Amino acid sequence: MHRAEPALIPAFQRPASHVAIRRAESYEQDLFELIYETLRELQKREENERVGAAIKAVGTSAGLSDIRGKTVLLKPNFVGFDPLGVMNTHPLVVAAARESFLKLGAAQVLIGDGPALDRDTEAVVESVRLREYVGPLRGTFTDLNVDEVERVPLRTRASRLKELYLPKTVLGADFVVSMPKLKTHHWAGVTLSLKNMFGIVPGGCYGWPKNVLHWAGIDKCILDINAALRPDFAIVDGINGMEGNGPIQGIPKKGNVLVFGNDPVAVDATCCRIMGLLPERIKYLVGAGTLLGHLNADKIEQLGESIVSVRTRFAVLKEFDKIKEPTTERN
């Protein structure tokens, strides 16, 4: 395992996190410029704030400010066969992020995912039309379900799992970017950058679906996986999201945003607030807020658009009514 293990830092010791919200109403607009400029802004901010060992304190193994020469892995949410483009991270967002990290000086930018329900990863990725936007898939895209694996002892005991076999492509990357789609989820409430990391658990070891994670507790496993391998950065595709019975059978919902940040907990909490949901009532986010990042809005510095200006209420299944923000006539 090449990556440094993420530091598990109590929220009260963790400096404030930055999350950038950018309005983006269409996949046809210049996403490269939008993503590149946002990454540059966050990079500059990080460089300015980076004093001594401060970067260690925020718990990342790598930062945007030292991306030059590094291997970046983009982990989109390619959850299933989706010719209509409803459930997966849009390939134009992935392609624009790839170009942006290359322009920032990354030595190579890989793309990888391990769909949970459909074993035919080639079909999933072709249905997404990734090849149209990033070129030949061999050498660029890794099917994490059938990658080489390495045993990783879990550092936390949220679930009863003591270890997981994880893909070497992920473990060997210097900088991992979780790129989920903005969706509600029928078991977990929401699926964003932390839940997206389920996709790194290889089907070749655990099957399709990775049912061992369900039996060990989805919420608990999200914590254990991210404590073992916390993404260094998150970019959430909220241009078109999904509400209701996600992650597959929900209803498409326009969100008109991209959300960025180096603290995946803060990014997910912000996305919840954009969707009109209460992150403090989502079990795994509450757990993540203790050691993996900031849940509390007071500790998240918002850049770009305000949450209120882009808020789009997403419907949830009635089982999750309790996570909905109370509505008033004014908001």
Next chain:
Amino acid sequence: MQPPADTDLVSTVCLPFLQAAQNQDGGWGFHPGFSSRVEATCWALLALIGLESSNERQQEGFRFLRSTQLPDGSWPSSAEQNVGCWATSLATWALLRDAQSQTAVSAGLRWICEDWPRGTNFLARVMRVLRRGNQATSQDDTLRGWGWTPNTASWVEPTAFALITLDQAPKELLPSGATRRFQYARALLYDRMCPGGGWNCGNPMVYGVPGDPLVEPTAWALLALRDEPNRRENVMSLEWLEKNVSGMLGAGSLALGKICLETFGKRWPANAPDLKQLYARNEFLGNVPVMAWTCLALNARSVWLGAAERQSDA
């Protein structure tokens, strides 16, 4: 790249690929140069047995499988793991072709018949009845098949793999509980069919919404149930497969769809893509099981789904 002819794809691409991808330890990884894995080895062996005479390469593959069997008779997905999984059915299936492996096969069959999925004990079933009306999924949990890994629920593909393996095993090697497992598992597959035919991983309905079938689980379920070609569920599922074959975008699905339709005596639809076109596009992403399934789909000599004929040493 000019794609090779369909008939040449096996001899010029897939067979040399599989031959070259074998590791020193006799096994195959999911990709050339990767560490050997039980599942990839099984598919490569089943494909090669249909393409070549018995030879030392195959014997090395069989030896790899025997060497990775765990003391309880099961196989893990990778040699470093110490817990058996669905690969047990595949390894037993492949070793049924080897005369030297009867002990390993017997132990594998025993493990398969003793490996019960989770969530089906008496208390769990009572709880399910009490919670009826407040359930996310709609299925009969008294039925039991096989899970991907121990202590998890039943799913379509591992259940189909186990059924095919039990079906191929000589009767004298089957443990006493095999018939009961067979009946439960077949019933489970029919119960888990999606409402309009076809199967996905095993969730036909979630929160009242019908699940969408997928090609690979549909093909495996149909192959496991192929002795009832006229049963309503199978007819519906074959119709779904025929209708959807033209939209297949992955070589793995295409190969398994072709195997399945031809096993049921159906003609390959004229508008379906062919494997050589898909090879030209992504070279099957260098995936060993997909190369093996392509060999099995295009190789008319293949008898991999028939009763096992065992090989002696080369």
